[in-house]
Amino acid sequence: MSSNLSPIDTAKFVAAKRAVDFVEDGMRVGLGTGSTAAWMVRCLGERVREEGLRIAGVPTSTRTAELARQVGIRVISLDEARWLDLTIDGADEFDMDLNLIKGGGGAHLQEKIVATASDQMIVITDPSKQVEHLGSFPLPVEVIPFGWQTSKALIEETLASLEVLGQTSALRMNGEAPFVTDEGNHIIDLYLQRIGNPRQLSMVLNQIPGVVENGLFIDICDKVVIGHQDGRVEVIDINEGTHDEGLVEFAETENLFSDI
Template identity: 65%
Template sequence: MPTDLSPIDKAKFAASRRAVDLVQDGMKVGLGTGSTAAWMVRCLAERVREEGLRLTCVATSTRTAELARSLGLTIVTLDEAKWLDLTIDGADEADGALNLIKGGGAALLQEKIVATASDRMVVIADAAKEVRALGAFPLPVEVIPFGWSATARLIEEHLAAQDVLGHDIRLRMAGDQPLRTDENNVILDLHLKRIGNPRALSLMLNQIAGVVENGLFIDICDTLVLGHPDGKVETVEGGTRTEGRVDIAASANIFADLGE
């Protein structure tokens, strides 16, 4: 483990290291997308090498699949795997009921499909991602490119009836072009500030023509693993919070080139 890691990267690593301990030989495992999930993929690959685990993995994005394959993990499609034992993924926010905002990495559609095709979803994050109420992080909504501005206008109109504090909607860009997802859709980021009723908002958004999926994960997360820079790890599951610790200094050199 490089000694110059930022505190947030140390926290992400701690959560990832603890979460991959839940993986057992022979499992079918969903691999999330994002900077925290990248730490998890590295930790999982290390376990596979050291312990000889036989795993079948399904990635939630092209970039996760590329990283996993480069580290020797076996990647198949979800259609080939059919169903998963466990999915480990990050989150942009998580509240006390384990409701999530996801999609900062623009992979929310595949992430939600993979998570709901799993017996268990474990979410890993640095402790700062735990919030009292969702909404400070912009809510991603994946929409088809055709008529995206009309879709955005419909969303804005319907937000008037929702328990939110903001109504600003922005098309996510990649340079001077709209960002495209793996499914060639675009992302609208909803700057809502606070979401009073995530379930009602999720249902409303998915009823609007042009919306493919939204980044609210309701009743999907089973376990939340929160890492701290000093190696402390909190696990929240079934209303119970437990604490443990990960030895950050004893990590392997495979993390030296992970600059996320």
């Protein structure tokens, strides 16, 4: 293992390294957003440069698009691709049914659109993201700026009748100003502690006027690749019902990701 990588970065790296093995020549690949997905984009770029892998990447945010171009991945829009072979992304939480909470980076709207336009979604993560019940991580809800306080009040009123432990919400901030997504929207984070019925919650939230999308990914993820700090990697395939484990090794001096 490279001494330049922290234990958590090593876990993210080996998960990303294993996940890009599923990418084949000629594929159209959805590229996720966030710190873990950034490792994956770098690993894909390495394959493009060293193996001549020919792929087209559909990024889920402007920052992912910039990184993909930087490492040599051909970037196209989802409208150009129309349909994708595979999307690889991170997650903030996942349960054993491979339902997810995403959106810690504020890109869950594009991430969900891209993931659902793919034949398969692979999530790369570390063991800390696995939970028995979703809800420990704040659930992001993207809302349009117009009337966001009304939308927030309606969300809180709705939560009172649903299977959640907490009902606190807060507008996500970026310093002293509201956080703004790539689509120009705001995000309301819900502090729920435990979500009893994620499917119901997702459907109900998206019916509230002003809500664009929420960070619950239900029945979208096909595989989870879990990296460990010792180089071990687990691959859980929900469709095949398999749980495999292997080891990813890389050179002692390998440090391709020092700028992430």
